[in-house]
Amino acid sequence: xxxxxxxxxxxxxxxxxxxxxxxxxxxxxxxxxxxxxxxxxxxxxxxxxxxxxxxxxxxxxxxxxxxxxxxxxxxxxxxxxxxxxxxxxxxxxxxxxxxxxxxxxxxxxxxxxxxxxxxxxxxxxxxxxxxxxxxxxxxxxxxxxxxxxxxxxxxxxxxxxxxxxxxxxxxxxxxxxxxxxxxxxxxxxxxxxxxxxxxxxxxxxxxxxxxxxxxxxxxxxxxxxxxxxxxxxxxxxxxxxxxxxxxxxxxxxxxxxxxxxxxxxxxxxxxxxxxxxxxxxxxxxxxxxxxxxxxxxxxxxxxxxxxxxxxxxxxxxxx
Amino acid sequence: xxxxxxxxxxxxxxxxxxxxxxxxxxxxxxxxxxxxxxxxxxxxxxxxxxxxxxxxxxxxxxxxxxxxxxxxxxxxxxxxxxxxxxxxxxxxxxxxxxxxxxxxxxxxxxxxxxxxxxxxxxxxxxxxxxxxxxxxxxxxxxxxxxxxxxxxxxxxxxxxxxxxxxxxxxxxxxxxxxxxxxxxxxxxxxxxxxxxxxxxxxxxxxxxxxxxxxxxxxxxxxxxxxxxxxxxxxxxxxxxxxxxxxxxxxxxxxxxxxxxxxxxxxxxxxxxxxxxxxxxxxxxxxxxxxxxxxxx
Numbered sequence: 001x002x003x004x005x006x007x008x009x010x011x012x013x014x015x016x017x018x019x020x021x022x023x024x025x026x027x028x029x030x031x032x033x034x035x036x037x038x039x040x041x042x043x044x045x046x047x048x049x050x051x052x053x054x055x056x057x058x059x060x061x062x063x064x065x066x067x068x069x070x071x072x073x074x075x076x077x078x079x080x081x082x083x084x085x086x087x088x089x090x091x092x093x094x095x096x097x098x099x100x101x102x103x104x105x106x107x108x109x110x111x112x113x114x115x116x117x118x119x120x121x122x123x124x125x126x127x128x129x130x131x132x133x134x135x136x137x138x139x140x141x142x143x144x145x146x147x148x149x150x151x152x153x154x155x156x157x158x159x160x161x162x163x164x165x166x167x168x169x170x171x172x173x174x175x176x177x178x179x180x181x182x183x184x185x186x187x188x189x190x191x192x193x194x195x196x197x198x199x200x201x202x203x204x205x206x207x208x209x210x211x212x213x214x215x216x217x218x219x220x221x222x223x224x225x226x227x228x229x230x231x232x233x234x235x236x237x238x239x240x241x242x243x244x245x246x247x248x249x250x251x252x253x254x255x256x257x258x259x260x261x262x263x264x265x266x267x268x269x270x271x272x273x274x275x276x277x278x279x280x281x282x283x284x285x286x287x288x289x290x291x292x293x294x295x296x297x298x299x300x301x302x303x304x305x306x307x308x309x310x311x312x313x314x315x316x317x318x319x
Numbered sequence: 320x321x322x323x324x325x326x327x328x329x330x331x332x333x334x335x336x337x338x339x340x341x342x343x344x345x346x347x348x349x350x351x352x353x354x355x356x357x358x359x360x361x362x363x364x365x366x367x368x369x370x371x372x373x374x375x376x377x378x379x380x381x382x383x384x385x386x387x388x389x390x391x392x393x394x395x396x397x398x399x400x401x402x403x404x405x406x407x408x409x410x411x412x413x414x415x416x417x418x419x420x421x422x423x424x425x426x427x428x429x430x431x432x433x434x435x436x437x438x439x440x441x442x443x444x445x446x447x448x449x450x451x452x453x454x455x456x457x458x459x460x461x462x463x464x465x466x467x468x469x470x471x472x473x474x475x476x477x478x479x480x481x482x483x484x485x486x487x488x489x490x491x492x493x494x495x496x497x498x499x500x501x502x503x504x505x506x507x508x509x510x511x512x513x514x515x516x517x518x519x520x521x522x523x524x525x526x527x528x529x530x531x532x533x534x535x536x537x538x539x540x541x542x543x544x545x546x547x548x549x550x551x552x553x554x555x556x557x558x559x560x561x562x563x564x565x566x567x568x569x570x571x572x573x574x575x576x577x578x579x580x581x582x583x584x585x586x587x588x589x590x591x592x593x594x595x596x597x598x599x600x601x602x603x604x605x606x607x608x609x610x611x612x613x614x615x
Contacts, residue, residue, distance in 0.1 A: 038430035
C-alpha cells in the first residue's frame with residue numbers, strides 16, 4: 001500500500017518539472033540543511049556500527065579486541081550460536097519476557113487510562129503517582145525490587161510469613177522457576193505508565209458526541225467502549241504495543257542488575273546474553289553474530305512499526 | 320398502571336446500577352494499581368531511614384524504631400569519601416543530561432520542521448530511518464561504538480555519552496515535534512513572510528513559540544533518558560570520578576552489598592530530580608503526545 005502510493009507520488013512529482021531526481025535534489029538543497037545535523041549524528045552512531053557489527057560477525061577477534069589480529073571464520077559464529085543449547089533457553093526466556101510484559105503492561109495501562117478518564121477528586125494526584133515508576137531510573141527500580149524480593153529480609157516474604165501462608169520466606173529471584181515471573185512484575189511496574197500516558201492521550205481524541213449519541217441509542221458501557229472508543233484507538237494502540245514490544249525485547253538493566261541472568265540462565269534474555277558474551281567472555285565474533293540475528297528480527301518488527309506509523313501519515317494527508 | 324410506572328421507573332435504575340458496577344470496578348482497580356505502584360516506593364523510603372542494623376531484621380520493622388537520616392547525611396557530606404563520590408556522580412549526571420538536552424533540542428527542532436514543511440526527495444525515507452533508531456537496543460551498537468570512541472579518543476570522556484544519548488532522544492523528539500508543526504497552519508508563516516520576515520524569522524518568531532509545549536516535552540524526554548541511561552555509561556567510562564549516577568551507585572553497592580538503607584537513600588535521591596521535573600511539566604508531556612503524536 002505505502003510503497004504503491006509512494007511511487008505514484010514521485011512519478012507525479014517528477015513529470016511537471018521534467019528535470020529528474022538530481023535536479024529536484026539540487027532545487028531542494030537548502031532543505032537538507034535542516035535535517036543534516038540529525039542525519040549526521042544518526043550516521044555516525046548507527047550506520048557505521050551496523051556495518052561494523054556485520055563485519056565482526058564473520059571474524060574471530062582476540063579477547064583484547066585487537067582488530068589487526070582478527071581471523072576470518074565464515075559462518076562459524078552463526079553455527080556456534082544455533083547449535084548451543086543456551087540459545088534455545090535464552091530465546092524461550094526472551095519470548096516469555098517480551099510477550100508477557102508487553103501484553104500485561106498494555107492491558108493495565110489501558111485500564112488505568114479508562115478508569116482515569118472521568119474526572120474525580122484527586123485524579124491529578126493519582127495520575128502523577130502512577131506515572132512515577134516510568135520516570136525513575138531502571139537501576140533504582142531494580143535495587144528497590146531486589147530489596148523487596150530479598151530472600152531473608154524481603155518485605156513480600158515477611159508479609160507472606162506474617163499471614164501464615166508459608167513458614168519460610170520464598171526465594172523469588174534465586175530460584176529457577178520463579179525468577180522470570182518475578183522480574184516481569186518489576187518490568188510491568190516500570191512500563192505500564194507509558195501505556196497509560198499514550199492511551200490517555202488517545203482517549204482525549206475520541207469525540208464526546210459519538211459516545212453520547214451511542215448512549216442515547218441505548219448502548220451500554222461495554223458496547224460504547226467496544227464500538228465507539230476502541231475503534232478510535234486502534235492506531236494509538238498499535239503504536240503503543242509496538243513501542244512496548246520493542247522496548248521489552250531490548251531491555252537489559254532489570255535482569256542485568258537484579259540477577260545477571262542467573263540462576264543457571266533462567267533469567268537471561270537475548271540482550272543480557274549478548275552483553276555477557278561480548279564484555280564478559282570477550283567472544284566478540286559470536287556476540288556480533290547474535291547482534292546481526294537480533295537486527296534481522298527487529299527489522300521485521302520494524303516493518304510493522306513503520307506501517308503503523310505511516311498509517312497515521314496517510315490519514316494525515318487525507319485530512 | 321402501577322405496573323407500567325414500575326417498569327418505567329425500574330429501567331433507568333437498573334442501567335444506573337450497571338454503570339455503577341463499571342465505575343466501582345474501575346475504582347477498585349485504581350486502588351490496586353496505586354498499591355502496586357506506591358508500596359515499593361514507600362518501602363524504599365522507610366528502609367532509607369533505618370539504621371543498617373534495623374534493616375537486617377526478621378520479621379522486619381514495619382516502621383523503624385529509631386528513624387534516622389544517617390544514610391542521607393553520609394551521601395551528602397563532602398567530607399567523607401562516600402559523600403564525595405556521590406556528589407561527583409550527581410554533578411556528572413547533571414552535566415551530561417543537561418548538555419544532551421540542549422543539543423537534542425537544537426538538532427531536533429530544525430529537522431522536525433523540515434520533515435513537516437518541505438518535500439525534498441528522500442524525505443519519507445530519512446524520516447523513517449530516523450524513527451527506526453528506536454528499534455535497536457544499545458547492546459547492538461556497543462562493541463562498534465566502543466571501537467569508534469576509542470578511535471576518536473572519546474573513551475573515558477563525557478563527550479562519548481552525550482553523542483550517543485543524542486541519538487536515542489532524537490527519534491521521538493523529531494516525531495513529536497513534526498506532529499506539532501503539522502498542526503500549525505502554514506498561512507501564519509506566509510502572512511509573516513508577506514510582512515517582510517525571512518523564512519528563518521518566521522520560524523523563530525511564529526512557529527517556535529507555538530510549539531513550546533512540544534519543545535518542553537522533547538526536552539524532558541531527553542533529560543530523563545540521559546539521566547537514567549546505564550549501559551553506555553557502564554561501558555564507556557572506567558574512571559571513578561567520571562561515572563554517572565546509575566553506574567556509580569551500582570559500582571559502589573557491588574562493594575557494599577549489605578548497606579540497604581544507604582542503597583535506598585541513594586536510589587531515592589537519584590530519582591528526585593527527574594520525578595520533580597516530570598511532575599512539574601507533565602501536562603506539557605501529555606499535551607504534546609495528544610497533539611503531536613496521537614491526534615493525526
